[in-house]
Amino acid sequence: MTDVALFMTTIVFYVCDLICVLIWCPFRLIMRNRCCTTCRIFNWDHLMMFSPLIFVPSVYCWSLLGLSVCALLVWEIFIFLHPERFWEGANAALTCASCTDKLCTQYCRKLRPEKKN
Secondary structure (H helix, E strand, O other): OOHHHHHHHHHHHHHHHHHHHHOOOOHHHHHOOOOHHHOOOHHHHHHHHHHHHHHOOOHHHHHHHHHHHHHHHHHHHHHHHOHHHHOOOOOHHHOHHHOOOHHHHHOOHHHOOOOOO
16 A cells, blocks of 8 residues: 555544544444443544554654554553543443533433423
């Protein structure tokens, strides 16, 4: 593949990530999560998005990939060291009652607009 094709693949992965965040996430069915805040793979998106750039011989591409690996490692280390922070049974901030995310209206009843008859 050419560098342009790899870059376009990265853009497609970025659009797929936006669709997962904003519209519908198939990983919610696979991981059986109600919300992104309780999803184990929530911060894997950068590594998945920039993975095609490993084959582009550029310091900028490799730095994006390196920072993605660092973000993934930090995320996994925090999940390993403090799993209670990511479980809504132990962290009240992760419950729907405490939800403030405007993108969560699809899943959170508290933020859904009321239907007027």
